[in-house]
Amino acid sequence: MTFLAGCRARQAFDLLANTWNPVGLHALRHGPRRPSELRREIGGIRPKVLTETVRRLEASGPVTRNAGRDRVEYGLTDLGRSLLDPIDALGRWAHERGDEVAQA
């Protein structure tokens, strides 16, 4: 698999270039959530940042917004669900070796 400067892989990494994006996708792994539920799941995220994150993910395709009479929910699209495995692979790596990056 070749990695060239202007290639598709860069689009994927661009999607993860904002560190809240994978966190947001991961928080939707068990199904649609309301913003308040997402804020509880993602400790430390400010409401404004959460709104920006889900809108960015909605615009690029991995997330969909469902507005009901009295509630809004965000959920993963098929594209979003397909991202969970690579995100988990990176999350596992971070869990095992993330500290070494911090100490460098």
Added chain:
Amino acid sequence: MTFLAGCRARQAFDLLANTWNPVGLHALRHGPRRPSELRREIGGIRPKVLTETVRRLEASGPVTRNAGRDRVEYGLTDLGRSLLDPIDALGRWAHERGDEVAQA
């Protein structure tokens, strides 16, 4: 695996937040390379950007710099090699579905 705002996973994603980082790591997968070799492997990267990338990766731990009498080479540390699998997982995803992100 919980993803919390200030957690290790974010350090890993921060490492990949600059889209040249995974490209640089991937280009070193077959062993140490000189800057000129890296530029050939990574189509489209400007020398200045390459230098910034390898220095950033050296500072955070995944890459090491070996300066010989008349040449400089960059290579992966053990930490860097351990990142290749998650990077490949994301690269495969991009290859298969990267176009859908662009169209969103």
